[in-house]
Amino acid sequence: MDRRCWLAAPIVPPLLAGCAGPQSALDPAGPSAAAIAGIWWGLFWMALVVWMLVTALLLAGLRRRRHLSEAGARRMIVAGGLVLPTGVLLGLLVHGTLASDRVSGRSADASHLVAVTGRQWHWDFVYLGDDGRPLAASTDLLAMPLGRMVEFRIESADVIHSFWIPRLGGKIDAIPGRTNVLRLRADQAGSIRGQCAEFCGLEHAFMGFEVQVLAPAEYEAWLRDNAVAQAGEGSP
Amino acid sequence: MSEARMDTLPPGENSRRLAALARIWNNAPGWRGQLTAVNHGTVGLRFIATGFAFLLAGGALAMFIRLQLAWPGNQVLDPERYAQFVTLHGTTMMFLFAVPIMEGFAMYLLPKMLGARDLPFPRLGAFGYWCYLFGGLFLYSGLLFGEAPDGGWFMYVPLTDATYSPGRGVDFWLIGVTFAEIAAVTAAVELIVAILLCRAPGMDIRRMPLFAWAMLVTAFMIAFGFPPLILGSILLEIQRAFGFVFFDVARGGDPLLWQHLFWLFGHPEVYIIFLPAAGVVSMVVATFARRPIAGYLWIVLALVTTGFLSFGLWVHHMFAVGIPLLALAFFSAASMAVAIPTGIQVFAWLATLWAGRPWLRVPMLYLVGFFITFVGGGLTGVMVALVPFDWQVHDTHFVVAHLHYVLIGGLMFPMFAGLYYWLPLASGRMPSESLSRTAFWMVFVGFHLAFLPMHLTGLLGMTRRAYSYPEQLGVHWLNLLSTAASFVLAAGTVAILIDAALCFRHGRPGRRNPWRAGTLEWALPHPVPAYNFASLPVVADRYPLWQDRGLAARTADATGLLGDPASGRRESMGTSILGGVPEQVIRLPGSSWQPLLAALAIAALLACFIARLYLGSVLVLVVLLGQFCAWAWTTGDRHAPARVQAGPRLGLPVQYACRNAPGWWALVVTLLIDGSLFASLVFAYFYLWLGTEAWPPAPMHAGADPTARVALVLLGVCWIAAAASARLMRRGGGRALALPLGVAALAGAGFLRAQWQAVASGTGAPGEHAYASVVWTLAGFHSVHVAVAMLVGLFVAARGQRGYVGAERPLEQRIAAALWAYVAAQGAIAWGVIHLFPEWA
Numbered sequence A: 001m002d003r004r005c006w007l008a009a010p011i012v013p014p015l016l017a018g019c020a021g022p023q024s025a026l027d028p029a030g031p032s033a034a035a036i037a038g039i040w041w042g043l044f045w046m047a048l049v050v051w052m053l054v055t056a057l058l059l060a061g062l063r064r065r066r067h068l069s070e071a072g073a074r075r076m077i078v079a080g081g082l083v084l085p086t087g088v089l090l091g092l093l094v095h096g097t098l099a100s101d102r103v104s105g106r107s108a109d110a111s112h113l114v115a116v117t118g119r120q121w122h123w124d125f126v127y128l129g130d131d132g133r134p135l136a137a138s139t140d141l142l143a144m145p146l147g148r149m150v151e152f153r154i155e156s157a158d159v160i161h162s163f164w165i166p167r168l169g170g171k172i173d174a175i176p177g178r179t180n181v182l183r184l185r186a187d188q189a190g191s192i193r194g195q196c197a198e199f200c201g202l203e204h205a206f207m208g209f210e211v212q213v214l215a216p217a218e219y220e221a222w223l224r225d226n227a228v229a230q231a232g233e234g235s236p
Numbered sequence B: 001m002s003e004a005r006m007d008t009l010p011p012g013e014n015s016r017r018l019a020a021l022a023r024i025w026n027n028a029p030g031w032r033g034q035l036t037a038v039n040h041g042t043v044g045l046r047f048i049a050t051g052f053a054f055l056l057a058g059g060a061l062a063m064f065i066r067l068q069l070a071w072p073g074n075q076v077l078d079p080e081r082y083a084q085f086v087t088l089h090g091t092t093m094m095f096l097f098a099v100p101i102m103e104g105f106a107m108y109l110l111p112k113m114l115g116a117r118d119l120p121f122p123r124l125g126a127f128g129y130w131c132y133l134f135g136g137l138f139l140y141s142g143l144l145f146g147e148a149p150d151g152g153w154f155m156y157v158p159l160t161d162a163t164y165s166p167g168r169g170v171d172f173w174l175i176g177v178t179f180a181e182i183a184a185v186t187a188a189v190e191l192i193v194a195i196l197l198c199r200a201p202g203m204d205i206r207r208m209p210l211f212a213w214a215m216l217v218t219a220f221m222i223a224f225g226f227p228p229l230i231l232g233s234i235l236l237e238i239q240r241a242f243g244f245v246f247f248d249v250a251r252g253g254d255p256l257l258w259q260h261l262f263w264l265f266g267h268p269e270v271y272i273i274f275l276p277a278a279g280v281v282s283m284v285v286a287t288f289a290r291r292p293i294a295g296y297l298w299i300v301l302a303l304v305t306t307g308f309l310s311f312g313l314w315v316h317h318m319f320a321v322g323i324p325l326l327a328l329a330f331f332s333a334a335s336m337a338v339a340i341p342t343g344i345q346v347f348a349w350l351a352t353l354w355a356g357r358p359w360l361r362v363p364m365l366y367l368v369g370f371f372i373t374f375v376g377g378g379l380t381g382v383m384v385a386l387v388p389f390d391w392q393v394h395d396t397h398f399v400v401a402h403l404h405y406v407l408i409g410g411l412m413f414p415m416f417a418g419l420y421y422w423l424p425l426a427s428g429r430m431p432s433e434s435l436s437r438t439a440f441w442m443v444f445v446g447f448h449l450a451f452l453p454m455h456l457t458g459l460l461g462m463t464r465r466a467y468s469y470p471e472q473l474g475v476h477w478l479n480l481l482s483t484a485a486s487f488v489l490a491a492g493t494v495a496i497l498i499d500a501a502l503c504f505r506h507g508r509p510g511r512r513n514p515w516r517a518g519t520l521e522w523a524l525p526h527p528v529p530a531y532n533f534a535s536l537p538v539v540a541d542r543y544p545l546w547q548d549r550g551l552a553a554r555t556a557d558a559t560g561l562l563g564d565p566a567s568g569r570r571e572s573m574g575t576s577i578l579g580g581v582p583e584q585v586i587r588l589p590g591s592s593w594q595p596l597l598a599a600l601a602i603a604a605l606l607a608c609f610i611a612r613l614y615l616g617s618v619l620v621l622v623v624l625l626g627q628f629c630a631w632a633w634t635t636g637d638r639h640a641p642a643r644v645q646a647g648p649r650l651g652l653p654v655q656y657a658c659r660n661a662p663g664w665w666a667l668v669v670t671l672l673i674d675g676s677l678f679a680s681l682v683f684a685y686f687y688l689w690l691g692t693e694a695w696p697p698a699p700m701h702a703g704a705d706p707t708a709r710v711a712l713v714l715l716g717v718c719w720i721a722a723a724a725s726a727r728l729m730r731r732g733g734g735r736a737l738a739l740p741l742g743v744a745a746l747a748g749a750g751f752l753r754a755q756w757q758a759v760a761s762g763t764g765a766p767g768e769h770a771y772a773s774v775v776w777t778l779a780g781f782h783s784v785h786v787a788v789a790m791l792v793g794l795f796v797a798a799r800g801q802r803g804y805v806g807a808e809r810p811l812e813q814r815i816a817a818a819l820w821a822y823v824a825a826q827g828a829i830a831w832g833v834i835h836l837f838p839e840w841a
Helices: A003-008 A031-063 A070-098 A100-104 A216-225 B013-025 B030-036 B040-069 B079-114 B122-144 B169-197 B210-242 B255-289 B296-312 B325-337 B339-354 B362-384 B387-393 B397-427 B433-459 B476-506 B551-556 B594-610 B614-633 B662-690 B706-732 B734-762 B770-801 B811-840
Strands: A112-119 A122-128 A134-139 A141-145 A149-156 A161-163 A172-174 A180-185 A190-195 A208-214 B570-575 B582-588 B643-647 B650-653
Touching (some): A031 A070, A031 A100, A031 A180, A031 B339, A070 A100, A100 B387, A112 A141, A112 A161, A122 A141, A134 A141, A134 A216, A141 A216, A149 A161, A149 A172, A172 A180, A208 A216, B040 B079, B040 B476, B079 B122, B079 B169, B079 B210, B079 B255, B079 B397, B122 B169, B122 B594, B169 B594, B169 B662, B210 B296, B210 B662, B255 B339, B255 B362, B255 B662, B296 B325, B325 B339, B362 B387, B362 B397, B387 B433, B397 B433, B397 B476, B433 B476, B582 B643, B582 B650, B594 B614, B614 B770, B662 B770, B662 B811, B706 B770, B734 B770, B734 B811
Parallel strands (some): A141 A208
Antiparallel strands (some): A112 A122, A122 A134, A161 A172, B643 B650
16 A cells, blocks of 8 residues: 555545555556556645645734735735746646656557447447457456556447546546547556446446456456457357 | 715705605515515525525535435435436536525625615516526426436536436426526626626726626626527527437537537636635625735736636546547646636735734634635645546546535635625624634534545545445445535534524624725615615725725715605616716616516426427417517606706716616627627537538538528618618607618518528428538527517617607617627628538538
8 A cells, every 4th residue: 555645644534444445546556547646646745735835824814913014915915826826837737747658658559459338337348359350358347468558449339438447547438429549557467446437327326347457378368268259250 | 075076955855865765765565575676685685595595405405415425335315316416416506506696695785885776777687586596496396297307417418318318307407507597697797787887986997896896707707608508508408309419429419519518618607606705705804904905906817817717728627538638738737827816816815914903703714714625625626637637536526525625615615704794784783603603613624524535535436426336445434424524514504594594683783884894885874775875975995984984974864976866766876987987877667577577477488398388488488578578668768858967066967868878788798698609509510510521411502592692681781771770860860760670670581581491492400410400500599689689670669759769868779770780790600601611611
């Protein structure tokens, strides 16, 4: 578990849950989520410092007569209202932009391709080969190879859904009529969880799916176990 | 200067005048008086009371939501009910509480703060109130029919189209919310004209209270920001009811069009909610620092900048939709930039405290809650403005935490501060110190304990609008804490409302201006007269009561400006927009049934519509048009003199004879609003074009065929004829209006015939393709405007025949001519888009 979670514990009472969890953005299992978690901790400390500064200025202003002059008041407005936010925001923009490549996964090539279709209220996955032909299929269960970049092509069969595996990276919507692309890599083997993150009707709350991250050999075996019949190969 | 404006009166004359003023301005007695009341004090308090009622309703819904989420697997609400409650909670708070409550504060306070007798369009304001009330009831009536809306407060398609939401729930939302929004639009018109034209003499725009500046910017934001949602609602409703296609992919539509239209409204909406509260903070901080606000000009610039910037941020609600990164980067930077003007305001308030002699009473205590909470919410807002971070927390409880921090921090705490601040003015009494302080701590502690944990539950993966969650997420204890704390928050809120209500009967009688504030509303005695000031104040400073100790006493006597009620009519003064120099005397209507009857007619029309009784709707529409004509006919008094005596040595024209008449500026603002609605529709056309291969799709075709050209020429004739009416009226008086306006009406009818023929010849049925839907909607939209211009033109021609309009009283002719010019320009643009663009593209 991330040590920084415990540092933050006194501020978020009571931190009974810790930061770990099968769907926790603060417990990254891949580079994209790790980059975003790093961004988050920077944001958290920035916000805490600014929040405490403003509160301190407020309470100090109320307790005693400060006798600030008109010129001093103008300086306070410029320093706190113009210089401080501009500086903090520029710093945040840089901090966020530097991590963009790791977040989006653009720098590496994707070695696997999965077509994802969201429908009320399930997720269908079709694992595509290099030539684009479907190799395997599953519903509500996603298998991913350990340590490899996977490209997801996400569509919707009905209303707008959102494809999200928090421990691996950010989300992207599944919108009828378009295909959205998301790249994720899982660096820890085991079982994690994904969930639909756009209100899509009655059972939106439980439109989740399990993600199994498998070592490459096991992944190949899994694909064979869940293979779909190829076109023209005599199916029932 | 002030002394020179006073009459010396014979003995007893002053009390006679005060009694006459009271007679002219008071409401009629009993329930009849309540139903016909139009003066701003009554209508403003009514907005506030109704807003608080909806707050309680929305809060009750929230309590059920929290009970359902307290532990995984709860069955307090089944999934359908949960979806309805979540939808109604958000819709109630955003549309039926947050915006109307500050409208109510503004309607009640602004005339008093600006030194006026009333708002410039009393019946319009009352009409707005009834539309708000009936619209809210219309929305909730869905529950009675088992058809409450359940698509979320943002109603994304395709979930809310006829396929996936086949019931009437979505229609109750679309129609009910649009009905209630009429109040926002009428308030925008009325507040802009009031703030620009109806200030006290001497109140230069740079001396205006900051609450007035905040409401001015807010009103302009409403004018430009509400139309995209109104248009989107209309498009979705005609898609659902009549089979039009805007959002359906299979026939050329795009679900993202709804999102763009909704958030083009949705982002300015949150600043429409926050800016009035920021205005309240500026007023209260100055009083409790016991000095003028520091950085007045900085705050004005910050308010205006926030207003402009807020229209460039909307895509930050759509970061996960799949829009290219470069576009997202622009909206991310703009979303962060808006923190700068907000920061300027916060530090101006802090600097005021540091440079003053702070005094911690109950209103200031609520402002402490505001600072701590709102700044926290603003900081999490900066966080979600960063795209990669938003990709994780979008649609989780982190955003629920953020939005409640900014809304409760940024609206509720300042609003409660304002409630306690102005309560002594409205009630003449002081509330209970112990109850108000206890309630503050309950609200403050309850709020933070309820919503702070949600930042973490969101990061742990708890999504929004989910009726429950798996126990393995590990968020159940935090949810239990949130639920328990929300009861404390609810109890504190109820305690505040009870405290405020009880104050009117059981509060400790207080003295006038207990906070020793400097702005004009505190000059008023208790009970506040319906006419506010017996003599209008003359102002020379931003804080008139601090600069001029005798002002309160002088305005209580009917010896100064507009003190003589000899005309027997309600009168207020109009001053120049920038300098506050007296320009006109504005005659206002008294109590009337018309606002209530018109709102009831609209309710009947919409009830027929949602019940699919379209013939009934059309019949009620005819009745409604008759009502509007009857209402408009009562404006203007043809026997009124062109000039009146406003005070000693001050003669002024009456509004019909003044170039800056309130009615003229109301038209300008209305046309801005309508222009924004039209622009949204043109945006929809081009957005759909961008997403479609063949435009128009075969076999439809567009082009400027001869019939279309005839239509354009006829439109030009309308414009020329209406423009000629000014000169003809100058030469021949009001009776000469019949010719030009009659020609315009005939040409308008011809235009309608030709345009419909031209569109029908190339465009298929609306349900075939989005192209047909949007072209028919454009043509239909403009046709409605032509019909309205014809009606207005004929109305003004009739008024000319009867002597209401003439060379010395040109206001109505100017309105008719300007309306035709606008309709012609709008028509030229629509014509170009429909007939020319597809050939060029």
